[in-house]
Amino acid sequence: MTDISGDSTPGLEFAQAVLAAQPFSRLVGARVAAFGGGRAVLAIDVRDELRQQNGFLHGGVLAYAADNAITFAAGSTLGSGVLTGSVSVQYLRPAVGVTLRAEARVVHAGRRQAVCDCELIMVAEDGGELVCAIGRGTVLVVDGGAG
Structure with a gap:
C-alpha cells in the first residue's frame, strides 16, 4: 500500500483505520x-457473493467503491x-475480473x-486492466473538516 501524498505513512494508516471502522466496507472486503x-485508491477482491446473476461484479459494489473512493x-x-x-x-x-480498483481524484476543492x-x-487474473465504469461525486464538509 502506498501513501501518495508524499507524507509519512500515518495518513495511509488513518485512512485504513477509517475504512476498517465501516461495517459495510468490511463486509465487501474493501x-x-x-x-x-487529493487521491485515493480502494480495492476489492471479487468473490461469488459480490456477483449478480450473470456472473459480473454487481453494479451496487461498483457504486459503493466509487462513493467511498471519492469520499x-x-x-x-x-x-x-x-x-x-x-x-x-x-x-x-x-x-469481469478478479479485483476491482476504484481510483478517485479531486477535480476541484x-x-x-x-x-x-x-x-x-x-483487473484480470493475468494483470490486464479494463475501465468498466466511471463516477463523479461531490463531498461536503460536515464538521469543519478538522483532522
Missing part, C-alpha cells in the same frame, strides 16, 4: 491501496469530517466541498 494528496480522495484534502453529497456512476461494460472523479477498473 481495502485502501493508496491515499493522500476518501476528498477527505485527503478537506479533512476527515466529510460525507458524500452526491455520486453518479456510468456503467461502461460488464465488470473549496473550503466546504470537493468534486471528484473516479475510474472503476477491473
Whole structure:
C-alpha cells in the first residue's frame, strides 16, 4: 500500500483505520491501496457473493467503491469530517475480473466541498486492466473538516 501524498505513512494508516471502522466496507472486503494528496485508491477482491446473476461484479459494489473512493480522495484534502453529497456512476461494460480498483481524484476543492472523479477498473487474473465504469461525486464538509 502506498501513501501518495508524499507524507509519512500515518495518513495511509488513518485512512485504513477509517475504512476498517465501516461495517459495510468490511463486509465487501474493501481495502485502501493508496491515499493522500487529493487521491485515493480502494480495492476489492471479487468473490461469488459480490456477483449478480450473470456472473459480473454487481453494479451496487461498483457504486459503493466509487462513493467511498471519492469520499476518501476528498477527505485527503478537506479533512476527515466529510460525507458524500452526491455520486453518479456510468456503467461502461460488464465488470469481469478478479479485483476491482476504484481510483478517485479531486477535480476541484473549496473550503466546504470537493468534486471528484473516479475510474472503476477491473483487473484480470493475468494483470490486464479494463475501465468498466466511471463516477463523479461531490463531498461536503460536515464538521469543519478538522483532522
